[in-house]
């Protein structure tokens with residue numbers, strides 16, 4: 542019964558090691574804040590995808606550290622590693638914003654979060 546003997550590895554917080562210690566359970570974080578899509582149900586649903594959500598610990602989520610430009614760039618780079626640049630760019634460029642948000646272009650978000 543090998544399957545029963547295998548230990549389950551908890552996935553780590555995607556921001557582990559960034560500014561503060563991790564603590565608490567993992568939570569789903571939206572890389573582009575759903576508050577930006579208030580009143581736009583379609584975009585709110587589109588933001589709920591594997592490419593734009595990521596697991597982070599409660600400490601990183603609740604402290605809002607994950608919402609900083611630098612943290613967002615870290616999370617986007619992890620997603621680019623996972624899914625590839627083109628898929629991430631297509632996903633982000635394809636969001637159904639009513640008004641175009643230049644600050645949410647993939648390159649703009651990566652650039653804004655470049656560590657000084």
Ligand SMILES: [Zn+2]
Nearest residue numbers: 554563598601
């Ligand atoms: Zn954490």
